Amino acid sequence: MAQELRSINLVAPAFKGINTEDSPLAQDPSFAETADNAVIDKRGRIAARKGHEVTTTNKTALGTAALRAIKTFRDDAGNTKVFSAGNNKIFSGTTTLVDETPVGYTITADNWKMVNFNDRIYMFQRGYEPLVYDNTSAVVEAMSDHTHAAGVAATMYGNEVLAAYGRLWTADFTDNKSTIYWSDLLNGVHWSGGSSGSIDISKVWPNGYDEIVSLAAHNNLLIIFGQHSIVVYEGATSPASMALSDTVAGVGCVDRDTVQYTGTDVIFLSQTGLRSFGRTIQEKSMPISSLSKTITKDIISLLQNESDFYRSVYSPEENFYLLSFVGQETTYCFDVRGTLEDGSYRVTRWPGSLFTAYETRRDGKLFIGTTDGISEYKGYSDNGVKYRFKYFSPSLTFGDPSRLKILKKIKPTLVGANSATVFMKFAYDFGTSFSTTEFTVGNQNPAFYNVNEFGANSVPLSEFTGGELTNQRSLNAVGNGTSVVVGLESDINGFALSLQEINLLALIGKTL
Amino acid sequence: MAEELFGSQTLGDIASYLEGGGAQGLAGLGLLTSAYNRLGNVGEQGQRLGQELAETQIGQAAFRPYTVTTATGGQFGTQIDPVTGQLKTTMGVSPEEQAMRSQLFGDAGQFYQQAAMPTGEREQAIFERMRLAQRPEEERQRLALEERLAGQGRLGVRTAQFGGSPEQFALAQAQEEGRNRAMLGAMQQAQAEQMQQAGLGQQYLGASYLPQQMLLQGITPGQTAAGASQQAQLYGAGLFGEATASGIDALLGSALGQGNLMGAAGTGLLSGLFAPSGGGGSEGTSFFDILRNL
Numbered sequence: 001m002a003q004e005l006r007s008i009n010l011v012a013p014a015f016k017g018i019n020t021e022d023s024p025l026a027q028d029p030s031f032a033e034t035a036d037n038a039v040i041d042k043r044g045r046i047a048a049r050k051g052h053e054v055t056t057t058n059k060t061a062l063g064t065a066a067l068r069a070i071k072t073f074r075d076d077a078g079n080t081k082v083f084s085a086g087n088n089k090i091f092s093g094t095t096t097l098v099d100e101t102p103v104g105y106t107i108t109a110d111n112w113k114m115v116n117f118n119d120r121i122y123m124f125q126r127g128y129e130p131l132v133y134d135n136t137s138a139v140v141e142a143m144s145d146h147t148h149a150a151g152v153a154a155t156m157y158g159n160e161v162l163a164a165y166g167r168l169w170t171a172d173f174t175d176n177k178s179t180i181y182w183s184d185l186l187n188g189v190h191w192s193g194g195s196s197g198s199i200d201i202s203k204v205w206p207n208g209y210d211e212i213v214s215l216a217a218h219n220n221l222l223i224i225f226g227q228h229s230i231v232v233y234e235g236a237t238s239p240a241s242m243a244l245s246d247t248v249a250g251v252g253c254v255d256r257d258t259v260q261y262t263g264t265d266v267i268f269l270s271q272t273g274l275r276s277f278g279r280t281i282q283e284k285s286m287p288i289s290s291l292s293k294t295i296t297k298d299i300i301s302l303l304q305n306e307s308d309f310y311r312s313v314y315s316p317e318e319n320f321y322l323l324s325f326v327g328q329e330t331t332y333c334f335d336v337r338g339t340l341e342d343g344s345y346r347v348t349r350w351p352g353s354l355f356t357a358y359e360t361r362r363d364g365k366l367f368i369g370t371t372d373g374i375s376e377y378k379g380y381s382d383n384g385v386k387y388r389f390k391y392f393s394p395s396l397t398f399g400d401p402s403r404l405k406i407l408k409k410i411k412p413t414l415v416g417a418n419s420a421t422v423f424m425k426f427a428y429d430f431g432t433s434f435s436t437t438e439f440t441v442g443n444q445n446p447a448f449y450n451v452n453e454f455g456a457n458s459v460p461l462s463e464f465t466g467g468e469l470t471n472q473r474s475l476n477a478v479g480n481g482t483s484v485v486v487g488l489e490s491d492i493n494g495f496a497l498s499l500q501e502i503n504l505l506a507l508i509g510k511t512l
Numbered sequence: 513m514a515e516e517l518f519g520s521q522t523l524g525d526i527a528s529y530l531e532g533g534g535a536q537g538l539a540g541l542g543l544l545t546s547a548y549n550r551l552g553n554v555g556e557q558g559q560r561l562g563q564e565l566a567e568t569q570i571g572q573a574a575f576r577p578y579t580v581t582t583a584t585g586g587q588f589g590t591q592i593d594p595v596t597g598q599l600k601t602t603m604g605v606s607p608e609e610q611a612m613r614s615q616l617f618g619d620a621g622q623f624y625q626q627a628a629m630p631t632g633e634r635e636q637a638i639f640e641r642m643r644l645a646q647r648p649e650e651e652r653q654r655l656a657l658e659e660r661l662a663g664q665g666r667l668g669v670r671t672a673q674f675g676g677s678p679e680q681f682a683l684a685q686a687q688e689e690g691r692n693r694a695m696l697g698a699m700q701q702a703q704a705e706q707m708q709q710a711g712l713g714q715q716y717l718g719a720s721y722l723p724q725q726m727l728l729q730g731i732t733p734g735q736t737a738a739g740a741s742q743q744a745q746l747y748g749a750g751l752f753g754e755a756t757a758s759g760i761d762a763l764l765g766s767a768l769g770q771g772n773l774m775g776a777a778g779t780g781l782l783s784g785l786f787a788p789s790g791g792g793g794s795e796g797t798s799f800f801d802i803l804r805n806l
Contacts, residue, residue, distance in 0.1 A: 151672075179668070193672045200668025233665065240678050244665025 005408055008398050010486070010502040014038070014046035014391055017335065017346035019294040024395035024430070024483075031294070033485065034392035035348040037492065039320060040335040045415070047498035048389040048490070049333065049350060050318075051381040056373025058096035063087050067369030068309075070359035071114035073121040079135040082367075083121060084357065084374060085112040090123065090131065090140050094367075094374045100140040102131065111309060113256060117163035117188045126159030127174045132189060143189055151192025156181045160256045163188070164217030165237045167196075171224070172256070177211035178202035180224065182239050197240055204231055206249035214256035216277065218266045221245060223277060225253030225268060230277070251275060254303060260314035260321055262336055267291065267321055269310065273299045274323065274334060274345070291334065293344040302328055313358030315366050318377070321345070324355050331355055352387065379494070386493035393502075395430060395483040404509030405484055407477035410437070410502065412488060414471045417441040417497035422473075423489040428481020435479060441471045470500070477504075482512060540781020547774030554767035561760040565753055572749035575599065576742065580734030584609060586727035588734065609723035616720035623713030631702040639698035646694060650687050657683050 014032030017040065024033065032046065041047035056062075065087035073081040083100070084091045088107040091097040101107060112125045123131040123140075129152065130143040137146070144152040158170030158181070168188040171180040178201050184194030201212075201224060210226030217223070222236035229252050234245035251270050253259060258269035266277035273292035292299055308327025314336070315322070324331040331353040334345035357369025366377035375383060398405060410424050420441045425434035486504065490497055577591035585606025593600050605613065657679055661667045666677050674681035 184672075195671065195673050197669065197671030197673070199666065199670070201665060203662065203667055204665040231665065240669060240671045240674060242666070244663070247665075 005505045006398070006508050008396070008504040008506060010393065010396075010504065012045050013393055013499055013502050014348075015040070015044055015346075016340055017046075017294065017348055018298075019394065020298055021294050021296055024485075027394040029393060029396060031394055032348075032391055033394045034390050034487070036390035037350050037353075037387050038348040038389055038391065039318075039333055040337075040346050040348070041498050043498070045498045045500055046348070046391055047416075048380060048492040048496060049348075050377050050496075051379050051385075051387065051492065052355070052368045052370065052375035052377055052383060053379045054370070054372040054375045054383045055094045055367075056097060056375075059373040061087065061089055061091060061097045061099040062371075062373055064371060065110075066354070066356040066371040067091075067373065068110035068357055069112045069114055069123075070357045070367050070369050070374060071116070071121060071123075072359060072361055073133060073135075074116055074362070075119035075135050077119075077135065081121075081133070081135075082359075082374065083114060083123070083133070083140075084369060085110045085114075085123070086356075086369070092140075097373055100133075102139070102141050102145070105129075105131070105142055111159070113159070113161050115161050115163040115168070117168055118186050120188060122161060122163070122168060122188050124158055124161035124170060126172060127157055129154075129157055130161070130170075146189045148187065149189040150184075151190065151196065153191070156191055160212065160214050162215040162217060164215075164222070165239070167239070169215050169222070171212040171215055178205070180212065180215065195240065199239070199242075201231055204244060204247070205229055206231075206247040210252065213253045214259045214268065216259050216261070216266045216268075218261070218277060223266060225256075225259065227254075228252040228271065255310040257310050258312045258323060260312050262314055262321070263316075267312075267314065267334075267336075269299075269303075269312070269323060271300075271303065272296060274321075274332075291339070291343065291345045292332075292347060293342050294340070295332065295347055295349075299332070302330060311356060311358055313360055313366065315360050315364075315377075317364040318366060322350075322355075322358065324353065324358075326356050329354055354382075380492050380496055381494055386491040388489055389492050389497055390487065390489045391499055392425070392487035393485055395485050396504075397483050398506070398508070400508065401482055403511045404480050404482060406480040406507040406509055407484060407504060408507060409505035410475045410477050410486065411505070412473055412475070412502045413500040414441060414473075415468050415498040415500050416495055417471065417490060418469055418495035419443045420490045420493070420495060420497060423487075424473075424475050425487035425489065426477055426479075427485045427487075428479055429483055430485070431481075434485075434487060435477070437475045437477070439473050439475065442469065480509060536781050537783065538781075540778040540783070543774050543778030544782060545778070547771045547778055550767060550774060551771035554764050554771060557767065558760060558764045561756075561763070565756045565760065568756070569749045569753045572752060573746055576738075576745065578734070578738045578741075580731035580738075582727055582730030584723070584726065584730075586723060586730060588727060588731035590738075603724065603727055605723040605727055613720045613723050616716045616722075620713045620716035620720055623709045623716055627706050627709035627713055631699070631706055634702040634705060635695075635698045638701045639695055642694040642698060643691065646687075646690055650690070653683055653687075 010029050013029065014035045016028065016030040017032065018035050019027055019031035020033070022031075035046055037049050038046050039049045067084045067086040069085040071083050073079070073083060081092055082094050084097065088110060090100045090107075090112075092100045107128065109125060112123045114121055114123045120132055120134040131140050132143050132146050133140045143149050155173065155176070156170055157173060159172035160170060162169040166185050168183040169180055173179070179198055180201070181191060181198045182196060184190035184196045187194070190196060202209075205226060206229050210229045212224055213227055214225040215222065216225065217236065220234060220237065222233040222242060224231040224233070228250060230248040231244065232246040232248075233242040235242040254269045254271060260267045264278060268275060268277065273290045273296045276291055290296065302325045306325050306327050311324040311326055313322050319335060319337045321334040321336050322331055323334065329352055331350040333348045333350055335347070336345060339345055354370050355368050356371075359367040361367060368375045368377055370383075372383055381387070405428075407426060410426065412422070412424060414422065418441060421438055422441060423436050423438045425436045427434045484504070484506070486502055488499060488502070575592065577589070579587055579589040581587045586609060587604045588601070589603075590599065590601045592598070658667065661669070661677060661679065669677040671677070675684075
């Protein structure tokens with residue numbers, strides 16, 4: 001007897017991002033097993049991320065190396081200058097990378113951290129004398145060469161630098177992992193005299209010993225991130241009198257470059273995933289405060305295998321926090337607009353991303369450092385190179401894992417993806433061999449005012465697009481199984497792609 | 513007999529003369545001579561008696577040594593050196609007083625010696641004692657601050673402005689001020705003690721002379737009595753002198769009277785010597801006739 005096709009609609013699939021922690025069978029279909037090169041778009045759909053468009057046209061000084069740091073200098077007079085670091089050099093500029101490395105200053109590593117403070121930009125890296133630039137001198141110079149420098153010594157050549165509460169703070173030195181130095185008030189080149197000073201927190205660590213990784217300023221607190229603990233001081237506006245406010249044991253920070261401010265929270269990468277400082281302080285408990293519970297094991301695996309360094313950025317305009325494991329060419333994109341029921345951010349993955357530096361500009365642009373120089377996060381190709389958008393659902397049982405499912409139709413609804421070839425994939429019973437069917441999305445060239453789409457004197461004269469291209473296809477499917485995984489892949493090469501929904505038509509068969 | 517000697521004329525004359533009153537004149541001459549000699553003896557006797565009186569009165573008026581003994585055993589004595597004749601005054605206190613005086617005198621010397629010493633060592637000694645008293649509280653304060661700073665996680669604070677934390681600086685400043693006050697206090701105390709030592713030395717020195725002063729005060733009554741005695745002695749000597757002088761005067765007066773009487777008698781008798789014997793007229797043999805007849 002013929003059976004009625006059962007329609008199973010996956011509305012806004014992967015709306016909740018990746019979930020590799022829960023059992024596939026028990027998962028909400030709103031999660032995704034895979035969401036590569038994807039973001040959660042403005043309508044809450046999974047969509048292809050933007051690519052990067054290289055701004056740099058002359059990267060001779062950079063050679064084949066990648067930029068490891070980007071920072072825009074800005075002073076009160078409105079002067080700006082983009083600095084970057086790579087190939088053991090300091091550069092300025094975006095189109096042409098001009099070597100600004102001080103003469104006689106030898107650099108053998110590019111793990112710089114740059115901060116703006118009181119009309120100067122400061123560059124710190126462990127074991128290196130800090131560099132400083134201001135519009136008056138107009139050159140990058142070693143801090144001790146600065147006219148007003150004082151107390152610049154190897155003991156304060158820190159890896160971490162923080163500009164907060166009217167001072168520069170530095171920590172994480174070659175031979176000292178528990179001391180923080182602060183500069184004189186409003187003078188980042190004064191490290192002796194005035195109200196400069198230091199604090200040794202080796203006796204403060206809640207676990208007896210730790211090493212400072214990063215510093216953060218939040219809510220009139222000085223947050224000192226250790227590798228496995230956090231120490232919080234209040235009253236940092238007067239560092240000589242600041243007092244211990246709180247300590248958190250068991251939660252630390254992996255790398256100084258994973259710390260980002262979102263306005264309400266300080267986000268950082270701990271050994272077990274992404275965490276929010278604000279929540280951590282409230283809860284004082286690791287599991288609840290995790291922002292990456294859906295990919296905890298993945299994060300841990302990446303942490304254990306990371307041999308290079310980390311980079312992160314928070315973009316309020318794009319509503320995401322990017323966390324790159326540079327050595328593994330993997331970036332996780334956390335959507336910060338909201339959290340899931342368990343407090344996690346919705347997360348997608350950008351594999352194969354060769355992003356080695358980030359900088360959020362005041363105009364909302366997101367600069368990305370690569371081997372090509374400075375790029376801007378825009379467009380839908382990686383500097384003209386396509387990248388693949390992937391979505392795979394968790395194993396779907398349609399509410400009855402014991403009965404056979406026979407897929408008949410797969411009806412994806414896509415938005416955008418102009419002229420893209422889309423591969424719809426499906427597999428049964430946790431198989432890794434996917435059946436694939438492909439289709440090409442229709443073309444929708446944009447028409448512009450007073451430009452005849454079809455050429456001069458053609459009839460009709462022009463055709464106007466109706467907005468976003470929406471494409472709905474009905475694809476035949478074969479095979480059967482008790483659980484089904486549906487996937488979609490497409491190379492992104494110039495056009496956006498959003499997955500609105502996937503409607504599956506299946507016959508529900510016998511109970512196995 | 514007269515004839516055998518001179519001749520019969522002369523002897524006769526002499527005999528006539530003697531019979532005519534010449535013998536009387538010779539007797540008067542003898543008396544005059546005796547009166548003369550007696551007056552001379554009276555002067556010599558008067559001189560001798562005067563010298564004896566003077567010598568007696570010198571002895572009577574001479575200073576008589578005396579000794580005053582106080583109730584505490586001190587003695588004040590005045591005597592004449594038998595060898596040199598010099599007046600010697602000696603004072604002596606009792607053995608107990610002498611012992612006390614020696615002790616006080618020695619102590620006074622020690623006090624002065626201490627007062628004369630540089631105050632540096634004493635200042636240091638006082639300072640150390642004051643610090644010894646301050647240190648426990650300072651240590652308590654330091655530990656309390658250390659605990660407080662540890663509780664606040666601020667043990668490791670080092671600042672260019674304060675060195676350590678402001679509290680550590682304040683505590684160190686307070687302790688340093690306390691130390692400075694102790695140092696100044698030690699200086700003042702040492703100087704006060706120096707003054708005190710000098711004062712004590714002065715007091716002890718004065719006290720060491722107290723037995724002597726008391727002795728001197730104690731001999732005043734004795735000296736008064738000795739003076740009265742001396743005065744009575746002198747008065748008695750005066751009386752003795754006056755009485756003796758009166759006796760001498762009387763003696764000399766009587767001797768002078770005797771001499772005068774003898775002289776007058778002699779004068780009367782002597783006039784017969786030079787007048788012619790035979791009674792009353794110029795027909796008798798005079799003394800000068802005799803001499804011419806020789």
